[in-house]
Amino acid sequence: MPLASRPKSRGPKPTKVDPDHLLDAAQAVFAEDGLRAASLRAIARRAGCDPSLIYYHFASKEALFTALLHRRFPLLLQDMKELADPQDVRPTAERLWAVLLVLHRHLKDDPGIRAMIRGELVRGVDGLAALIEEQIRPMVLTVRSLFDQGLARGELRPDLQPLLATFFLMRMQLEILDLLPAVLPHLVNLGPESMVIHGMRAWFDLFWRGVALDPSIPMPHLPDPAV
Amino acid sequence: MPLASRPKSRGPKPTKVDPDHLLDAAQAVFAEDGLRAASLRAIARRAGCDPSLIYYHFASKEALFTALLHRRFPLLLQDMKELADPQDVRPTAERLWAVLLVLHRHLKDDPGIRAMIRGELVRGVDGLAALIEEQIRPMVLTVRSLFDQGLARGELRPDLQPLLATFFLMRMQLEILDLLPAVLPHLVNLGPESMVIHGMRAWFDLFWRGVALDPSIPMPHLPDPAV
DNA sequence: GGCATTATTCAACACTTGTTGAATTGGATG
């Protein structure tokens, strides 16, 4: 009884709530409410601690957010860069499909970072929007280089516009991860997870037919995302 | 002087701020901040009136938002329905392009309603999210019927999935309207407006090649959006 | 056991929010 209803105790349970745990809670709340509307009290509630504790680990609400940013983006960029190694001789179709797989792996269970990439979380917070763009740009340019390589190898339509193609490919993957599980499963009879894979394949099929030099030659085998 | 700096006057200038003017201001502010973070005071400031006036015309913040919803969506749906008339014998490519033109016409200058469609504005506000979905669904099904007609006429790949194709086509158009003018013009040398048209054509070219039964037969002439 | 340090909470601050009720104005009508 003194456990559940302790009426007046002060600073009771230092159970080592490490910063990562706070970041997890912050990510969840930010994803739901956006940067502006998300409250530190809501984050603290989620993390099971007092709002003041956040200020012990982070300087401010904004610092908490940028810490979130630097936790995930570098990993994503790294994976993308490995994909774009010019020595990679796999067919371009396979490598572009791998771009979708990387996005799937990193963003599947993380609506927060998806919203970040979309720029939603920081609507109207100029400094942070610029910071996010700064994290995203190298990733976009990396994928773009994949298209340049594909063009040089004669596997893509010569009139292709690499930057727009990059934009189309990645952007739609974000939408697929976000929207398909939310709205389509009750229109088609598929579970949310296989709905995403189904959508990814349909999208890439359409996309590749649109960008390939000769869409009639069959695509290489496209592996499912690792689960 | 008594005009600019009137220090203590009460209820001064009934200049007939009609509800539509309030809706305009609300739309702008909602688009920037989202439903939760947007404040009635900011809306009132934008409209040049007192926050209380909003309550004279609308019952609450939420009522103001739903009024916004019912102002634009029906018009959009109507245009889309005219497009999907089964008697229309134009080539399917031309009709699908017209879908993009309708979206362009209605949403080009209206980031607020774009954000509504994307569902951003109402993150975490359950009732409203359902209400928006209710407005969007008939529009989606209308466009879907266009694909069904195209399939029946043998102009589309028989293995096409109409619902996914609808999703891809419309969703990317939203992204084009939102993102291309914001991020690409300083990477490509095009003005924001022609950037959008450029992007739309590139997108539809890719899309059509992806869904057509025989992408090698040339597309009909695709008119520019009317400006 | 005493002590310094670290992790945590409490209580309060100044401010903003949606909302309301009463007060005020301008114009039309008599």
Added chain:
DNA sequence: CATCCAATTCAACAAGTGTTGAATAATGCC
């Protein structure tokens, strides 16, 4: 000119916000 009404503002409310400084509990070290 007086009266009525619609349009508008003022002033205040309770609740929630980010943030801070002081207080407290647990932990490891001597």
